[in-house]
Each structure stands twice: as structure tokens, then as C-alpha cells.
Amino acid sequence: MGAFQGLKRALSMDRQAVIDEVLASGLRGRGGAGFPTGRKWQFAYGSQSDTKYVVCNGDEGDPGAFMDRSILEGNPLAVIEGMMIAGYAIGAQNGYFYVRAEYPIAVNRLRKAIAQAREVGLLGENILGTDFSFDCHLRLGAGAFVCGEETALLNSLEGKRGMPRPRPPFPAVKGLWGQPTIINNVETLACVPYILREGAGEFASVGTERSKGTKVFALGGKVNNVGLVEVPMGTTLRELIYDIGGGIPNGKKFKAIQTGGPSGGCLTEEFLDEPIDFDNLVAKGSMMGSGGAIVMDEDNCMVDVAKFYMEFICDESCGKCTPCRIGTKRMLEILTKITEGKGTMHDLEELEELSDTVKTNSLCALGQTSANPINSTIAHFKDEYIAHIVDKKCPAHVCKSLMEYHIDPDKCIGCGKCAKGCPANCIERSDYTAPGHKLASMKINTQECLKCGNCISSCKFNAIEKR
């Protein structure tokens, strides 16, 4: 209902009025940093050029996040409409969708939607009888995380290697093919038709003081209801995790929630009643990001979590600038050392120094934020780091080098099921038979053990534990 009514209204207004409407709505970029969308448009509007572009960033790269995919699959026309309104506002003639090729359904539906919009004259010359002409184009990305960074995305769109450009010049001044360009995320553009149709006030009636509207999260991890949820800005983390997410499975204890993906940080129990908004999450040491929200419970090792994200970043670093290319590798090496029980307290210091260097020195946001998971886990869970380093223990029993499987000889009835399923053939019968048991208990040769966990899942008597 109401499709393209937002565009219709926008075209009846002058360009500055459209930008003012978006400014008044308080819409902020949904892609990560939360930059006010209207201000971005204002910059591009103010850049003098006959050729301008709108680019839609559909290179959703956070592990586990799929908000943009669902919007592109569910309502591609809303994004097209948002792009057209943006195009009208800044004076662009063409828009480019940059969508990762791993989203074939989204790509097909978007392609179809563009074709249909062209067919009925919603895209092309003199749209809705006005002198506004605009067309949309679709480009596929190969799925590099860094191409979500807007200047790397522009390079990729131009057919170059996806590496970020130094700023200034900002894309609003010199973007795609050197022309003024705005780059907006899928979810951001999808909000725009609503704002123009219903008015800025209606959009701004939801949310907090400085974060308006709703936000879609990809809720995942140790939570009962995983999936996409759209919540008003200002919803608390507790509401998100317990009311909507249905709490933590198996009666486990909540440990932390990671928002903002690999660029974000983790928030602990004490922050559960904090309202979700752009500035508040940053103030608490994390960030909104594009909407990834991964819940962790007592079975998660926070050093391992930091290592996971660092592996991701290290893999996805484009390799252009020194701190991100080499610094993230060095941080990963130290984290690996710690999780293997080979770390020293000096390593921890060096890790903190390195994270500071990479943050300060990196060229783009990927590097600048890459140490956030480390910083926030050190801030909230330094004791876990110290346990790995000093006690050579992983409190959550996740880090394999620091953990052993053990069969409790008094619980084990000696059925031998664990031994049958052991790929390393390292479980054998002991010479101890517990009182009341007919068979001698099993025991694990920890030298040979691969720590695969098969035995634990096959034991019906809860006789095997990690320690």
C-alpha cells in the first residue's frame, strides 16, 4: 500500500525541502556509523556538478547478519523508491545497487523490480510527468567485507580492486567516477519512502532523542528465538534478548551480547537495561553497526570470541594499509598464543598497545574498529585473559589447548559407547570398577585426545566433563 506515494510527494516538493524533511526525520545511516542521512544528502546537494550518483550499499558483510537481504527480497521497490527520492534530492540521474552475489534471490528480485519499474515508466525519463529523470543499475559484489566501506565499494563499482580511498575528498564531493555521490545502506533507503509519505514527524515519533525510527536486528547466538527482529530505537537490550529473543536456552547464564559485528563490542549484564540507540551503544563501548546481535552465555570464552572476530577481520582486511594488514595479523597471533596457553602478561600489554595503534593509524573504518572486540573483551573480561595466561585455564572450557576431557569413574557404568565413537581411539577401559557397577569404567588418554566432543554427546550418564 502506498507504493511510490513518497516519491510522488517528494517530486512535488523542491529538492531542499526533501532534504529538510529527511533532516527533520532524524534518520541516521543504518549501515554502521549512524551518520545523519539528511546531512549526507545536503553535502552532495551542495556539490556543483551536472552528474551525480546515488549508490545503495547492499554489501551486507557482518557474519550472521541478513537484514538487508530480507528487505531486498521482501520489498525491493521500497529501496528503489528510496533511491529515487535520494536521487531527486541531490540532483542525481543514476543510481547503482551494489549487492553481494551471494544473495541470488535478492539480486533476482531487485533485477525484476527495476525492470518492472522501468516498464511502467517509474524509472526513466520524466518520471510521474515531472522533469525528473532517473535510472537504476545493479552491480554485484564478490562478497568482500571491506566493500561495505563506502570508498572501497566505489572502487569496486568502478571495476577496481575493492580498497578504500583516503578522505578527503569525501564521496559527496568526489565519489563514483569522480562525481558527487551519496552512499546509503539498504535499510536506510527503505526508510525514506515512509518519511516522505507519512512525514518526518510520524517517523520521528518513534525512537529516542537522537535515534529515530526502528532498527532491524539479526538476533543470533545463545538465544531461544533467533532471527530478524525490528524494534523501535530505545528498546532495551533486556527486552531484545528476553522478551523478544525468549531468553537463553538450557537455563544457561547470560554473559554478553556482541552488537555491531566484528567492528562492535560486547555488552555485559550491567548494560542490559540500556536503551539501544546509536550514541548510547558507542558510549557503552560497542556500536549499533548494521544490526548484528549475537548473544553469548557462560559457555562462551571471551578470548575465543575476540579471536574469532580477529580471524574474520584479518581475513577480510584488503591489505592496503600497514596497520590493518600487519597489525591485525599480529593481534591474531597474540590472541592465538593466549588461547593456546602460551601467552604472557607482556603479550596482553602488547595486545592493548597494538589495538591502540591499529585504531589510530588505519586508513578506513575496517581497521580503525578492528580492535573493538579486543578492547571490549579486555575491558569486561580481563580475568578470563588472565586465567588463560597465568592459570593456563580456559574458564569456559572452549580453548582446546587449555582443556581436557575427563571421565568420572564413579559415574561411568563402562558401557563403552564413548570408545566406539572416538575417532582417535583414545578411550579404553580402566581397571577400576565403581561400587555397584558391573563393568570397569572407561578412561581417556588425554595425550591422544582430539577434543572433538563426540564422547560427551554420546554419554547418556553425564559421566564425561571438560575441565
Added chain:
Amino acid sequence: MSTVNIKIEGIPYQVENGLTILEAAKACGYEIPSLCAFNHGECNAASCRVCLVEATGARGLVASCVYPVAEGMEIKISSQKAVEARRRSVELLLSNHNKNCQQCDKNGQCELLHVANVTGARDDAFAGVHSETYLDTLAPGLVRDTSKCILCGRCIARCNNAHALGILGFENRGFKTFVSPAQNRSFAESPCIQCGQCVNVCPTGALMEHSEIGLVDAAFRAGKHVIVQAAPAVRAALGEEFGYPVGTPVTGKMIAALRRLGFERVYDVNFGADLTIMEEGTELLHRLTEGGTLPMITSCSPGWVNYAELQYGDLLPHLSTCKSPHQMQGAIIKSYWAKEKGIAPEDIFVVSVMPCIAKKYEEKREQEKVNNIPDVDAVITTRELARMIRKSGILFNRLPDEEWDQDIMGDYSGAGVIFGVTGGVMEAALRTVYFKLTGKEKEEIVFTEVRGHEAGIREASIDINGTTVNVAIASGMRSARVLLDEIRAGKSKYQFIEIMGCPGGCINGGGQPYVRSCFLPEEDDNILDTYKEKRAQALYSEDERQVIRQSHNNPQIIELYEKYLGEPNSHLAHELLHTSYAAREKFPEK
């Protein structure tokens, strides 16, 4: 020129608007350590993150190599934060760098080592594994050793700027990133023309010439008659390696040094250049008067010849069949000279000192042999010569000025000298063609129309006895391809074209001394804009000092033809002094 007021460390300065902080700081007397930045934004990747400073109006530290100055900006270069950040970037680079500096030929001229010293970076600040590395030694001209590469991207930028060739690019990503020709091929298996422009800009030892000093040493050990010949452009730049101001000709000291290095004869390639003009001028006359393939294009730049064979195989008949001057001279040394001296050609080892690294490829071509004996046995660059001189303990600056060996092939004309400058071959040839067509020397001997040093195309129409000869010159393949596409389309109006592989010609060859403002504190800030002109001027001044300024007036050339070759383009001349070309695959099967 509008200006802005800035402050550096609290001291007010007025600087040109539009400059980067790095440039503005330099103009105010500050050298901010930097690595990837090169030559006014030729490379502006801002990727090394070494030149970080604090600047008001910016969030966090900024890369001074790309960040523009603005009115009222306050810049802090020496704040604790900036100093530490710069040091840390260098330390990270060092943690993934092959630090065998003692064995590295770049030692002493390495910018990474320089910024490490300046920033106080420790080479062991960060421990960790190194990226997988690749060593490409297959190409005769240049060696790529990614273990020393800092991924600044200068080489990529230079290859594109000079030639629009794009031979080099980044492969892989993240920590595994390396610079390479496509598919991690060798230079030898790519359309690389081996000009060495990338070597000229590399800050470390990642790209180097393929050194042939070892071949020369071996020849001495084997007791060969080791003859050396030096190209004109070498004398205009060698001094830079020993602290002379850019543009100081050091001909006499270079000769003295070559003698002290033990070479049996020290010859000037200018004799060969005069010979080339005799042959090439005659060839042009033939083509003009007897309906040969026109325009004729010069063939003395092996970088250009490589490009022609790789990219314009259909235009090879346009290339002059003349060998390049040092190859001609090598062929004469191993025939005429050998005969005069009574030495077997096999016992002679000819070393060419060249501003060029494509010559290392050229010297090994099958087409550059006579009776299966190569005309030239080793090519060393200007830089390699400097290294040999240093290694031998010769105090170059204290050497006396000496003269070339004068027997048989010591004389040369001014025309030969200017071969080292773009437009020089054309000018030298026209002096002789004019004489041949008119029987008179051209009064206005300097063809300023075609003289120039910047990359770009220049053209001229020369009136010779009422006949107009249209000529053009280009240096660097980016401009050359414009002329070549015209020929391909049948729209070229020229009869004679000079093409040089390197922008600016041989004075800016891939084997010339590195020009780095951080190592040249006495030179102007804009030395990267002016060094080509200064080196060219050194050659022009030598031309003007010559009594004989036309190749056909060189008495020893006249004698060579009278006693041995007969006449230009004679059968024997063809056998010794001319060559052939063949189209090559850009990406041959590995």
C-alpha cells in the same frame, strides 16, 4: 596563487593553498617521514600510514601526504601521539620485512631503513610470521623480491602513469597481499617491457635491476679482454651517486673510475651513436626515396622495442632495422677492432654501462648476435657502476678527469651525445639526413622544435630542400600508443618517429640513480620535477662543446666505412649492425 595561513608546532607560516600537509611542511622546512607518497600525488595511496600528523579540523591523526592544508590549520608533527604513531607504522612494516639489509643492494638508499632511522623504529618491536613471499629472477632486466615489498603501490602507479600498461597490481588480500604481474607470473612471462621505471620508484629492495656485476667479475677472473663502453646518459647522472648536484656531468671522473676498475679499454657509446645515425639516417633516406614503410620508427630503446613486439606486432616493419648504438659498437669491437688488434672475438668481453635495464634483455636477444657471438656480454646500470666503484674503494670525487681511449673509436660528435635525451636521436638523425639530401650542413643545427624532456608528444615539420619531413617524438608508452594507433588506423602524417621507452628518454632510464628528496637535502623541494631537465642540460651542454656536431663528420666513422664497412647499409653493415623483430605472446604458456 592563493595562500593559507597555517601553524606548524605553533609557528605561523603562509603556504600555497591546495598543498598537502606533507608538501606544505616541506616548504616550511619540515621533513615528515613518509613512504608511499611519491612525486606530487603520483602515488597517493595513503597506505603506509607513516606520515601521520595531528591537524586541527580532523578527527584523529591524518596522513599528511593526502590531507590538504586549510586556513587556520594547526599542525603538530612532533606531538607524542604523532611521533609514536609514525614509529609504530614503521615497526609493523619491519615486522613483515626481510631484514637482510647487509646483503641488500638497496642498502644506503633504502627509504624504509631511512624512515626507520628517523622514526626510531625498532626492528624487533613486533614478532610474528612473515607473509608468503615470491622471488622472480626469470626476467633478464629486473628482479622482484616480495619479501622486501612494503606494498606502497608506487610501482603500480608508475607503470600506469608512464605506460598505461598496468603490469603490476596487488594480488591476494590482507596479510597475504603481494605485488605482482597478473597471476603471479614472472615479468618474463608478462607483457612487461622491462623498462625499470618501477625499479626507479621502489623505496626498498623489492624491485631491483637484475645485477650483472658478477658476470663482469667472472670475465676479469677468466682473463678476458674486458672492454667497457658507457652510454651518454650515464655521465649526466652518475655524479648523483657520489653527492654531486643533479645535472653535474662527470664524464672525466667516470672514465678515470672505469680505468681503475680494470677495464682494458674505456669507450664512449657515442661512437656507436654516430654509427647508428649513419645507418638509420641512410635507412630513412631509402624509405623516403624508394617507397619503404613509413613512418619509420627509431629502434634504439629496447623498452620500446619490447612494447612493439608485445603490443603492436603488426607495426614491426615500421621499426628501423638498426641495432641500438651499444650493440652496434659491440659488434664493431668484436669484428673491426678485434681484427685491428689481432684478438679473437671469443676472448673479448664487452660491458655496456647503461642508464637502462631493458638493455639487459636486449643484449641477450638471439637477433643481437653475430656468428653466435653476442655483441655485448654484460650490461650494468649507472647504479651498478656506482656500486662497483664504491666496492673497489675508489674515492670517486677525488679522481682526476681523464679522456676516453682514442684508438679507432674514440671520437664522437655532439649528435651522439644527445641520444640520451628524448628527441635526441631524431635531432641527430635530422642533422645527417639534411646533409645527405642537401649536401649542406644545416645552419640552424639545433632542432628546437623536437627538443623536450617531458612525457608527451612533440612534432615538427622540417623543410629540407623544399621537401617537408614530418616528424614526431614520444617517450613513455602512454604517449607512444597514440602515435601507434594513428599508424594502425592509416592516419599518421609522419615520416619519422622517435620513441623512447622511458618518459624523458635515457636520462630518466630505469637504471639511473634514484631521485629521492629525503636523500638530497641540498636540492630544491621540486627536484622530482626538475631532475630530468637538469640531466638533459648536462648532455646538451656537452653537445654544444663538441667541435664536430654531426655524425657524418666524425673522422673515425668516416674511416670505419672507408676501411671496413664500405658504405652505410652495405651488406657487411647489415650483417653487423642491423637486427630483426618478431611479435611475441603477451602471456606465453608457462
